[in-house]
Amino acid sequence: MAAQFFLLIDNSNSFTKLALASREKLLRFAKIATPRLTAKALATAIRGWRFDAAVLSSVVPEKGKLLGEFLKKYAPAQNASRAPKILRVSARAKLGVGVDFPNPKTIGADRLANAAGVVAFYGAPSIVVDFGTAVTFDIISSEKKYIGGVIAPGLEVMTDYFYQRTALLPKITPAEPKSAIGKSTREAMLAGAVFGYRGLVKQILTEIQHELNTVKKPKIIATGGYAELIAAKLPAIDRVHANLTLEGLRVIATLNF
Numbered sequence: 001m002a003a004q005f006f007l008l009i010d011n012s013n014s015f016t017k018l019a020l021a022s023r024e025k026l027l028r029f030a031k032i033a034t035p036r037l038t039a040k041a042l043a044t045a046i047r048g049w050r051f052d053a054a055v056l057s058s059v060v061p062e063k064g065k066l067l068g069e070f071l072k073k074y075a076p077a078q079n080a081s082r083a084p085k086i087l088r089v090s091a092r093a094k095l096g097v098g099v100d101f102p103n104p105k106t107i108g109a110d111r112l113a114n115a116a117g118v119v120a121f122y123g124a125p126s127i128v129v130d131f132g133t134a135v136t137f138d139i140i141s142s143e144k145k146y147i148g149g150v151i152a153p154g155l156e157v158m159t160d161y162f163y164q165r166t167a168l169l170p171k172i173t174p175a176e177p178k179s180a181i182g183k184s185t186r187e188a189m190l191a192g193a194v195f196g197y198r199g200l201v202k203q204i205l206t207e208i209q210h211e212l213n214t215v216k217k218p219k220i221i222a223t224g225g226y227a228e229l230i231a232a233k234l235p236a237i238d239r240v241h242a243n244l245t246l247e248g249l250r251v252i253a254t255l256n257f
Contacts (some may be wrong), residue, residue, distance in 0.1 A: 001256070002023075002209065002257060003052035003053040003085070003253070003257035004022065004023060004052055005020065005022055005050060005051045005052050005053075006021045006023075006051055006052070006053050006054065006055055006191060006249075006250065006253040007019075007020060007046065007049065007051040007053075007054040007055070007071075007255070008020075008021055008022070008026075008054075008055050008246050008249040008250060008253065009054065009055065009056045009057065009067060009249075010057050010065060010110060010113065010245045010246055010249065011034065011037075011056070011057060011058035011060055011063050011064055011109060011131065012034065012059055012060070012132055013034060013060060013134050014033070014034060014132065014133070014225070015031050015032065015033055015034055016031070016032045016033075016034050016063065016067075017029070017030075017031050017245070017246060018030040018031070018032075018042075018045055018046060018053060019246045019250075020046070020049045020143070021167075021246075021249075021250045021253065023248065023253075023254050025138075025249075025250075026243060026246055026247065026250060028049065028063075029243075029246075030046060030137050031071045032045055033064055033202075034060060037063050037066065037067075038096035039066065039069075039070045039218070042067070042070050042074075042233075043064065043070075047058065052085075052257070053085045053087065053253060053257045054071050054084075054085070054086045054087070054231055055087045055089060055250075055252055055253045055256075056068065056071070056086065056087065056088050056089065056109075056251045057089045057109035057110050057113050057245070057249055058088070058109060059108050059109060064088075064133070068086065068088070069255075070217070071086050071195060072086070074194070080211050085257065087252070087253070087256050087257070088109070089109035089112055089113060089249065089252060090104075090109065090112070091104030091105065091107055091112065092104075092189070093112075093189060093252060093253040093255075094252070094254055095115065095116045095146075095251075095252055095255070096116050096119055096120055096144075096251055096252070096255055097114055097115050097116060097119050097140060097144050097145060097146055098144060098145035098146070098187050099112075099145065100141070100143075100145040100146065100148045100237075101146060101147065101148060107146070108136075110130070110132075110245055111128075111130075111136060111138045111146075111149060112146065112248075112252075113245045113246075113248035113249050113252065114128040114130055114136075114138050114223065114244055114245055115128070115138055115140055115146045115248070116248040116251045116252050117241075117244045117245065117247040117248025117249075117251060118138075118140060118219070118221050118244065118247075118248070119140055119144055120247070120251045121221075121241065121244075121247065122219040122221055122239075123219065124140045124141065124142055124143070124144045124218075124220050125139075125140055125141055125212060125214045125216060125217040125218035125219075126139075126140045126221065127139050127140070127205065127208060127209075127218050127219070127220045127221070127222070128140075128170065128221050128222075128244065129201060129205070129220065129221070129222045129223070129224075129237065130222075130223050130224045130227075130244075130245070131154065131155065131224035131225055131226040131227045131230060132154055132224045132225060133154045133156070133157060134151050134152065134153060134154045134157070135148065135151075135152050135153070135154050135155070135200075135201065135224075136149055136151050136152075137149050137150040137151075137152075137204055137205070139218075140218075141212070141214075142214050142215075142216065146196065150204050150208065152200060154226075155174050155193060155194075155197050155206040155226045155229075155230070156225075156226075156245055158176065158193060158197070159171075159172055159174060159189065159193050164187065168185075169185065169189065170185065170186060170189075171175065172186055172189050172190060172193070174190065174193055174194060174226060174229060175190060175194075175229070176190075176194065176229065176232065177190040177191040177194050179191065180195055183218065191205070192228070195239065197230055198230055198233065198234050201234060201236075201237075202234060202236055205220060205236050205237075206236075208256060219238050219239075220236055220237050220238050221237070221238060221239055221240075221241050221244060222237045222239070222240045222241070223240065223241050223243075223244040223245060225243065227240045228240055228242075229241070
């Protein structure tokens with residue numbers, strides 16, 4: 001019998017996002033700061049959730065091991081007669097997209113989840129811009145194949161670097177600048193961070209589309225923590241899809257269980 005409910009886990013460097021999902025939609029959510037991820041924190045976050053299978057995307061090996069061990073011990077307690085199955089996302093899994101990449105083992109599980117999600121919701125060709133600890137660009141060809149991507153420093157990585165490596169620059173939280181000409185140190189930093197970051201994203205997208213050279217314009221979908229902020233004044237991005245990675249994990253779950 002096919003699994004009907006899934007535990008979806010997106011374990012990234014900054015946060016570990018969890019969702020309970022049916023085959024059709026995401027139902028419940030939880031989030032834990034990855035440095036604070038423990039078995040106790042996990043048990044608290046998903047208390048009362050019932051699932052037939054778990055799908056794990058991890059780009060943090062130490063925490064990925066913790067998650068795997070937790071699921072093996074925790075899952076049987078939900079149902080004494082049958083423990084849920086566990087799938088670790090990789091290029092070997094059924095994704096709903098092909099993989100045309102020299103070394104598929106090196107593709108991050110979250111990037112494969114994004115590829116699965118964008119094709120399921122928006123088709124191909126398509127580009128996912130994921131604003132996380134790093135900003136990643138994942139490219140899906142017209143033939144619905146993952147063909148590669150780009151990795152650049154994340155917005156917080158750039159702003160935190162100034163704070164950590166200079167004596168007088170403050171720590172800032174990225175937000176929409178009032179002007180391109182800052183009237184204070186904070187305003188000047190915000191202008192440099194947000195306007196500069198939009199420029200970085202815009203230029204990378206221009207180069208990708210030039211090389212992709214498709215007859216049909218690719219759908220460009222943003223996701224991740226600062227997607228709303230950066231996409232707000234960046235016309236190249238067609239849409240922000242907040243839970244695209246988790247939706248991709250749900251798609252992978254339905255294809256594999």
